[in-house]
Amino acid sequence: MGYGRTLAGANCDVVVYGDSAAMTGIVPAVVERETGLKTCNIAEVGPVRLVGVAPTLDVYLRQNRRPRAIVLWYAPWNFRRWREEEWDRNPVQVEGIYYLLRYGNLQRSARMLLRHRHASAKYGVWVMLTEAKQCAQILLRMATGQAAPDMDAWEERMARRGVFTTNHSPQRGCMPRKDLSKDDIQADPAWAEAMRARYRESAERVLLMVSPLADCDALGKVSAERLQGLTDNRIRTLPVEMFNGEDVHFSTAGAEQTSAELALEIKESAGNQPIWQGRANGRNWSRTSRESMLLSR
Secondary structure, three states: OOHHHHOOOOOOOEEEEEOHHHHHHOOHHHHHHHHOOOEEEOOOOHHHHHOOOOOHHHHHHHHOOOOOEEEEEEOHHHOOOOOHHHHHOOOOHHHHHHHHHHHOOHHHHHHHHHHOHHHHHHHHHHHHHHHHHHHHHHHHHHHHOOOOOOOOHHHHHHHOOOOOOOOOOOOOOOOOOOOOOHHHOOOOHHHHHHHHHHHHHHOOEEEEEEOOEEOOOOOHHHHHHHHOOOOOOOOOEEOHHHEEEOOOEEOHHHHHHHHHHHHHHHHHHHOOOHHHOOOOOOOOOOOOOHHHHHHOO
16 A cells, blocks of 8 residues: 555656555556556555545645546445544454554554554454464465465556556456445535545546446446436446456456546547647547447457
8 A cells, every 4th residue: 555655756647546446447558558648556445545644646646747637436335425433344444544554643543543442453453364374375385385476466566557456366256245235325426526626726637437346246226326427437337257356356357448448538538639639649539439449459
């Protein structure tokens, strides 16, 4: 976490920010190939929004040239404000706590952890289990002579300009939704407008995008109904094989497909306006049909 905070002078034309759906689903190399615009993916995991630390996107914008487009890309259940009281019920808030301790104000972090002792205890257990798992993996490799992975998560993000594939094996079926229900799909127009307004002066375009879901996901229909008109795209469903975790994290093939579609959305949002010309490597920026672009992949 915090990859985007390390980028100074990267000066990307397209900056992608959002949750883990964006982090696993948008491949900068694909967007850049289709648009000719340098692209960076600085998305973070969803629980980072719980802790109130300055967003990675804000830090990135202070350290880099004004981008041409900011893409805000979220899973359907993240189109709202997160409240601090959700700390104790969110099953993955440990990642947010890690981000808080690494990048937040020390005194404020301590107060928040004291207010949420149950979540803090879960974080402590998570740290111990994570360390134990890593030690076990090292011992197993030593005992069997297995080679270490080519890259860890941080190295993968650095090498691939921010995209991270959590698991390279595609799903074979939708996973049961134990931690989410249709009540979690809360479209908040005030939040959406606030996000657009917050970054309107920071880029020539701000696109608020909803990530696709698996075609067997039970939340697909209600997500489409509640988010209609809120985002700059319509929610789509993809074959479950395009995902590799929680019906929202993308497989390699899914990320390629999703990135190509984002590239098309970027071009269509710009039309033939002059501000999008100049770094497009001679590409035709007229409205290309979705089918011709995607079938060429």
